[in-house]
Amino acid sequence: MGVVTLKDVAKVAGVSYATVSRALSGSPEIGESTRKRVVRICEEMGYTPNSVARSMVMKRTNIIGLIVTSIDNPFMSEMTAHLEIYARKCGYNLMVCNSSYDLNLEKEVFSLLMGRKVDGIILIPVGNESYDSLKNLTAQVPTVFIGENMLDLPENYVSVDNTNGMQQATEYLYSLGHRSILYLGAREKSMTHQLRVDGYLNACKKLGIEPNVIRNSDPRSSFRVGYALAKAHFETPFSETAILCAADTLAIGVIQAAYEKGIRIPRDLSLMGFDNISFSALPPIDLTTVNQPKQELAVAALDMLINRIKKPEASHTKTILSPSLVIRNSCRAIGD
Amino acid sequence: MGVVTLKDVAKVAGVSYATVSRALSGSPEIGESTRKRVVRICEEMGYTPNSVARSMVMKRTNIIGLIVTSIDNPFMSEMTAHLEIYARKCGYNLMVCNSSYDLNLEKEVFSLLMGRKVDGIILIPVGNESYDSLKNLTAQVPTVFIGENMLDLPENYVSVDNTNGMQQATEYLYSLGHRSILYLGAREKSMTHQLRVDGYLNACKKLGIEPNVIRNSDPRSSFRVGYALAKAHFETPFSETAILCAADTLAIGVIQAAYEKGIRIPRDLSLMGFDNISFSALPPIDLTTVNQPKQELAVAALDMLINRIKKPEASHTKTILSPSLVIRNSCRAIGD
DNA sequence: CTGAAAGCGCTAACAG
DNA sequence: CTGTTAGCGCTTTCAG
Numbered sequence: 001m002g003v004v005t006l007k008d009v010a011k012v013a014g015v016s017y018a019t020v021s022r023a024l025s026g027s028p029e030i031g032e033s034t035r036k037r038v039v040r041i042c043e044e045m046g047y048t049p050n051s052v053a054r055s056m057v058m059k060r061t062n063i064i065g066l067i068v069t070s071i072d073n074p075f076m077s078e079m080t081a082h083l084e085i086y087a088r089k090c091g092y093n094l095m096v097c098n099s100s101y102d103l104n105l106e107k108e109v110f111s112l113l114m115g116r117k118v119d120g121i122i123l124i125p126v127g128n129e130s131y132d133s134l135k136n137l138t139a140q141v142p143t144v145f146i147g148e149n150m151l152d153l154p155e156n157y158v159s160v161d162n163t164n165g166m167q168q169a170t171e172y173l174y175s176l177g178h179r180s181i182l183y184l185g186a187r188e189k190s191m192t193h194q195l196r197v198d199g200y201l202n203a204c205k206k207l208g209i210e211p212n213v214i215r216n217s218d219p220r221s222s223f224r225v226g227y228a229l230a231k232a233h234f235e236t237p238f239s240e241t242a243i244l245c246a247a248d249t250l251a252i253g254v255i256q257a258a259y260e261k262g263i264r265i266p267r268d269l270s271l272m273g274f275d276n277i278s279f280s281a282l283p284p285i286d287l288t289t290v291n292q293p294k295q296e297l298a299v300a301a302l303d304m305l306i307n308r309i310k311k312p313e314a315s316h317t318k319t320i321l322s323p324s325l326v327i328r329n330s331c332r333a334i335g336d
Numbered sequence: 337m338g339v340v341t342l343k344d345v346a347k348v349a350g351v352s353y354a355t356v357s358r359a360l361s362g363s364p365e366i367g368e369s370t371r372k373r374v375v376r377i378c379e380e381m382g383y384t385p386n387s388v389a390r391s392m393v394m395k396r397t398n399i400i401g402l403i404v405t406s407i408d409n410p411f412m413s414e415m416t417a418h419l420e421i422y423a424r425k426c427g428y429n430l431m432v433c434n435s436s437y438d439l440n441l442e443k444e445v446f447s448l449l450m451g452r453k454v455d456g457i458i459l460i461p462v463g464n465e466s467y468d469s470l471k472n473l474t475a476q477v478p479t480v481f482i483g484e485n486m487l488d489l490p491e492n493y494v495s496v497d498n499t500n501g502m503q504q505a506t507e508y509l510y511s512l513g514h515r516s517i518l519y520l521g522a523r524e525k526s527m528t529h530q531l532r533v534d535g536y537l538n539a540c541k542k543l544g545i546e547p548n549v550i551r552n553s554d555p556r557s558s559f560r561v562g563y564a565l566a567k568a569h570f571e572t573p574f575s576e577t578a579i580l581c582a583a584d585t586l587a588i589g590v591i592q593a594a595y596e597k598g599i600r601i602p603r604d605l606s607l608m609g610f611d612n613i614s615f616s617a618l619p620p621i622d623l624t625t626v627n628q629p630k631q632e633l634a635v636a637a638l639d640m641l642i643n644r645i646k647k648p649e650a651s652h653t654k655t656i657l658s659p660s661l662v663i664r665n666s667c668r669a670i671g672d
Numbered sequence: 673c674t675g676a677a678a679g680c681g682c683t684a685a686c687a688g
Numbered sequence: 689c690t691g692t693t694a695g696c697g698c699t700t701t702c703a704g
Contacts (some may be wrong), residue, residue: 005697016675021699031673043630048451052397053697055388056680070417072614077413082405084434088445093452096432098420109424114428197412223439223618252618261621278408282559282588283595284620341681351693357683367689389681392696 004047004175013041024049054249055117064092064305065113065121069101069220074249075278076124076294079146082298083122090306094120095326101126101219103133110137120168120305122146131155142308144301149191154307158300158319162192165323166199168265169244169272173326174207178270179241183213184229184254185221185246196246196274212240221246231264234261238293241270241334248273248280248289251330255285270331286329291319340383346434346671349377351661360385391453400428400641401449401457405437405556410585410613415482418634425615426642428455435557437462439469446473450535456641458482463525463555464551478510478644480637484529492644492656493635499526501537501659505580505608506626508661510543513670514578519549520590521557521582531581532610543665548576557582562589570597577606577670584609584616584625587666591600591621610659629657 010017015038022030023038055061055123064087081239084094095118099106101197106126113121123130131153134143138155142259145157173181187193199215204211214233218225226249234257251273258265265271273280276291300319308314346353351374358366359374391397402422406410420430431454434548435442442462449457456478459466459489470479471554474491481493509517519536523529540547550569554561562585581587587609594601601607609616612627636655644650 007697017697018676018699019674022674025699034673048447050697051452052388052391054699056392056682056697057699061388068688071407071420072410072413072417074408074410074413077408077410077416080413080432081408081434084432085409088433090511093433093448095429096416096420097424097429100421106495111384112429115384138417194688223614251558252620256619281614282621283592285618336567343681353681354692355682355690358690361683370689386681390683392681392698394698445679551695 001204002292004008004045005050006047006132009038009042009045009047012045013269017223034182040282042232044216058189059117060118061119062092063095063116065110065116065118066094066096066123067099067106067109067113067121068096068124069099069126069297071096071098071222073222073278075247075275075294078278078294079124082295083302086302087298090302092302092306099126103127106130107137108134110134119315120144120309122301122305127187128191129189142305142312144308145304146297146301148190149195154316156304156316156318158297158304158321159192160292160297160321162195162323163199163202165274165292166196166244167203168199168323168325169290170200170203171207172327173242173244173272173331174203176242176270176331179209180240181209181212181242181244182233182238182240183211183244184233184248185216185226185250186213187219187221187246189219193246193248199312200244207335216250221250223249223253223256226250227256228253231260234258234263242331243269243291246274248275248277248287251287251289252279252285255287266330267330270334272331276326280326281328285330288328288330289326290323291326292323342383345374345378345381345383347556348381349374351537354585366580378659389484391488395453397453397455398428399431399452399454400638401412401446401452402430402432402443402459403445403449403457404432404460405435407434409556409558410629411583411611412563412616414614414630415460415634418631419638421634422638426638428638428642435462437588439463439465442466443469443481444472446470450477454574456480456645458637458641463523464527464530465525468635476638477646480638480641480644481529482633482637485531487616492640492659493653494554494633494640494652496628496633496657496659497530497557498531498659499535499598500533501628502580504535505610505626506536506539507543509578509580509606509608509667510539510545512578512667515545516576517548517578517580517581518546518569518574518576519547519580520527520569521562521586522549523555523557523582524550529582536580551660552582552586557586559585559589559592563592564588564589566593567596570594570599577668579607581607581609584613584623587623587625588615588621589624602666602668606670608667612662615626616662624664624666625636626659627662628659 006017006020010020023035097109122144122147186197273287273289276289280287341355342356346356359371433445458480460482522533609623609625612625616623
């Protein structure tokens with residue numbers, strides 16, 4: 001183990017260990033010659049500063065806690081990749097926990113991260129109940145929510161404009177001639193999902209078409225759920241010419257159900273998703289969707305968090321980025 | 337911030353702070369009545385122990401560093417999910433870093449994690465050069481390699497039997513009547529990939545068929561790479577009836593290239609992968625592949641690491657799990 | 673410019 | 689059974 005400590009270095013260098021500390025921290029109050037000599041000796045001895053000890057006295061760990069519902073969900077893992085890389089660039093490391101779509105577990109890992117004295121927490125929450133569940137805790141450590149809107153709540157968050165995104169999606173389908181569009185996967189306990197449905201409903205109203213929503217009582221938007229919902233729907237005859245899904249993962253599940261039923265996409269049925277996960281671009285999937293700018297979300301969340309770490313008393317801020325249509329080949333134009 | 341410390345609690349409880357510490361750590365040398373009273377007061381005051389301070393004195397952080405090439409690769413993110421959940425169950429948290437397929441970065445984050453005094457490191461290495469690059473560091477902190485075989489090297493690792501897996505795959509294709517099988521994606525600087533190709537070559541020899549290997553000079557096995565290699569291959573007429581890919585992600589890239597070329601899978605061409613990532617099960621992909629038991633790998637790696645943390649002087653151990661064929665619908669039987 | 677010394681919050685001897 | 693005390697390795701006053 002790297003048992004070389006400041007003291008050891010100091011002894012060898014023949015200076016006090018405060019001097020070594022100063023040499024390494026780039027303090028101005030030290031002679032250039034001593035600094036160089038000390039730094040050289042540190043290297044020779046293979047000294048690496050002990051972050052734990054430093055954290056102890058600085059009352060700052062430079063660790064950011066990241067809580068995601070499930071790291072193996074493509075949207076989450078793409079976000080995590082961006083977050084980790086940018087965080088490191090900013091001098092932070094990421095401690096990652098899965099909440100596994102469980103409010104209690106979410107709270108538990110939140111506390112755990114607090115006990116670890118992380119400087120801040122980025123949270124992709126389980127759902128809108130997370131706010132109530134966590135509000136005593138979020139008051140105690142800088143926290144930024146990603147994705148789940150906390151619209152009128154005193155929390156920091158970044159997200160895309162979900163309503164606008166779904167509105168764009170609906171209008172796009174309409175522009176292709178679709179008049180009967182099914183919305184699939186509205187999650188009950190998620191403000192994000194509420195806002196997405198709203199976008200769909202708004203557009204329907206504006207365009208004068210009849211809305212039709214299949215809700216999702218599961219806390220997650222997985223392939224499996226999309227598959228199950230679509231399968232049930234396909235059991236009986238249906239008249240929709242397009243399905244708009246609340247998430248790409250759901251849409252991919254729909255593809256599966258459609259495939260089994262012999263329904264061809266886009267020939268027999270048009271399909272859209274939301275998120276633009278990387279798999280949606282693959283030709284066998286080739287899903288038209290609404291893009292969430294993941295890297296921008298990650299950067300915005302981290303900037304917001306770091307800002308708040310530096311000024312804990314600042315008031316809450318919200319950043320809403322614009323989603324954009326990504327047109328691929330899962331939708332076709334139909335005659336009137 | 338949770339500024340309540342042991343001292344504060346001790347003051348309120350009217351005991352020394354060592355007593356509070358004992359009450360919480362479940363020490364036997366304390367009266368049941370005092371313990372109860374102290375614990376109650378801790379709760380009332382909202383005291384949470386400071387892990388950093390504890391780490392400082394215990395010389396143990398209960399943090400495990402995880403270095404992956406890229407967390408948004410499906411294989412990695414599935415592994416990470418399993419690792420995080422099991423680690424937490426064992427009392428550890430995960431600090432995750434991407435090496436971004438870069439040996440220097442890999443070394444850099446490794447040092448960084450050491451400075452953080454993580455108790456151990458789990459590493460999905462960039463390639464076989466990682467061993468040399470890191471050997472001075474791995475000697476200083478318990479480390480377990482996942483995936484990349486360190487066959488004759490003094491390191492701890494867990495992996496599947498890659499050679500056997502590819503042998504099974506090749507034999508399966510042979511059993512379907514394939515006699516001209518292309519192996520796609522052998523990565524130069526990876527022992528794992530070397531072992532996989534070996535499995536293919538062994539099988540070819542044994543079965544008396546001519547091997548044919550397309551190598552991959554890129555450090556990663558991504559969709560993009562699979563697509564590019566296949567596209568180049570499809571440019572000119574080819575006689576293979578099956579392609580065996582070094583990874584599922586490569587195979588999915590091949591699907592894309594085949595699709596663009598009008599080559600139907602499995603009708604015109606059979607295709608196999610390796611890893612069994614979750615996407616491979618989706619009907620539009622529906623890839624026959626070789627399963628890596630990810631959860632078992634994660635558990636084995638963590639058990640091995642924890643074991644080594646407890647007995648740092650123990651000799652190196654290696655665990656090799658068995659891969660298994662997962663038959664889906666990307667391969668068809670052909671006549672002789 | 674450099675050294676001495678205090679102390680971050682906690683655990684673990686060592687006394688009582 | 690409980691209190692006292694000495695650090696863990698580092699940063700940071702405060703003196704010199």
